Amino acid sequence: xxxxxxxxxxxxxxxxxxxxxxxxxxxxxxxxxxxxxxxxxxxxxxxxxxxxxxxxxxxxxxxxxxxxxxxxxxxxxxxxxxxxxxxxxxxxxxxxxxxxxxxxxxxxxxxxxxxxxxx
Amino acid sequence: xxxxxxxxxxxxxxxxxxxxxxxxxxxxxxxxxxxxxxxxxxxxxxxxxxxxxxxxxxxxxxxxxxxxxxxxxxxxxxxxxxxxxxxxxxxxxxxxxxxxxxxxxxxxxxx
Numbered sequence: 523x524x525x526x527x528x529x530x531x532x533x534x535x536x537x538x539x540x541x542x543x544x545x546x547x548x549x550x551x552x553x554x555x556x557x558x559x560x561x562x563x564x565x566x567x568x569x570x571x572x573x574x575x576x577x578x579x580x581x582x583x584x585x586x587x588x589x590x591x592x593x594x595x596x597x598x599x600x601x602x603x604x605x606x607x608x609x610x611x612x613x614x615x616x617x618x619x620x621x622x623x624x625x626x627x628x629x630x631x632x633x634x635x636x637x638x639x640x641x
Numbered sequence: 642x643x644x645x646x647x648x649x650x651x652x653x654x655x656x657x658x659x660x661x662x663x664x665x666x667x668x669x670x671x672x673x674x675x676x677x678x679x680x681x682x683x684x685x686x687x688x689x690x691x692x693x694x695x696x697x698x699x700x701x702x703x704x705x706x707x708x709x710x711x712x713x714x715x716x717x718x719x720x721x722x723x724x725x726x727x728x729x730x731x732x733x734x735x736x737x738x739x740x741x742x743x744x745x746x747x748x749x750x751x752x
Binding site for chain 2: 628632
């Protein structure tokens with residue numbers, strides 16, 4: 523059974539940093555691109571970042587580019603998003619997801635972790 | 642404002658069919674057969690229901706079907722059930738500058 527479990531969310535002050543992790547199980551982790559999404563309160567889903575199977579190639583939404591860094595450790599079946607220079611508008615539930623056989627759809631998601639940026 | 646436009650809410654009675662629209666442009670929905678749909682019960686993990694416009698993942702009921710015409714994709718739920726009450730989001734490839742774009746979500750209510 524495929525499982526994705528986010529951890530590391532919490533309350534952080536504006537300008538602060540936080541690292542959110544996603545532990546994966548039930549599939550060959552190193553064979554799939556992985557994704558971060560977020561959902562702001564009362565709003566829809568937004569793509570945040572993508573990391574390819576090797577970890578060498580990462581892609582970011584304009585809203586987080588230069589502030590967020592996604593990485594993965596295939597030996598630990600885990601990937602991460604390091605969030606720096608956080609802003610109030612980054613407050614959201616962050617979801618990790620597994621890419622499908624192509625990376626244009628996401629076949630498994632985690633339950634999400636809440637990141638709140640507030641003083 | 643989301644890149645793709647969905648109705649905020651759709652409702653139907655048990656057993657009925659409903660259709661959720663997802664309106665994009667010829668840069669996203671209209672240009673690629675890469676629309677997917679996700680069911681989201683609040684507090685739970687989103688679930689893939691349809692990918693590549695009309696393909697259903699293993700384990701998803703055949704009551705769910707997807708289609709596309711021009712810049713508009715649609716998700717139809719037939720034989721509506723109480724368990725179908727959830728938020729539904731469409732997603733499309735949006736080209737090299739905006740690889741993944743979502744709709745704002747549609748709340749489905751079973752009356």
